[in-house]
Amino acid sequence: MGIVCRHCDHLNRSGALVCDRCHQSLVEHATGSVVNTDWLVDARRTMTSEVVEAQQPAKAELCEVILRVAGAPQPLVLELANGGLILGRTDLEGRVFPDVDLSPFSADAHGVSRRHARLTVNTATREVEIVDLGSLNGTYINGERLEAHKARYLNSGDEVRLSRLRFIFFYRT
Secondary structure, three states, X not given: OOEEOOXXXXXXXXXXXXXXXXXXXXXXXXXXXXXXXXXXHHHHHHOHHHOOOOOOEOEOOOEEEEEEEOOOOOOEEEEEOOOOEEEEOOEOOOOEOOOEEOHHHOOOOOOOOOEEEEEEEEOOOOEEEEEEOOOOOOEEEOOEEOOOOOOXXXXXXXXXXXXXEEEEEEEEO
């Protein structure tokens, strides 16, 4: 038995936290509040100095990746090498320790999987890619859901969403 979205009446997979059709939360909030996304506009403005080539594929074999997470006072700054980085949340009982633990950003409450997505540098093209690792609630780039296990190039300034956890991707070489 699946979960019916109260916004669009779409029948979703059992356990899904976000509607596959309208991307609204399937979790009832006691306050009934709407998530404010005004931070996206501000983050894009304040982070423009971090953009090396706006709207160009990120090119590097080793580069610095900057993730501006919604509501976080400081961006995450990561070194990305050929092996890549797994984004997710730590599960001590299950002994799952992703390379980038998003637990401090309420990843569990936002529906982020333990091993949600992988960032890599494509050595042939020298571009940064993201791959959804089969997460239940999906990975989105600029609102478009990625197909699981298929690489997709990222551009500086892209909005990336792991389930409902939003951040803006930047890089510098």
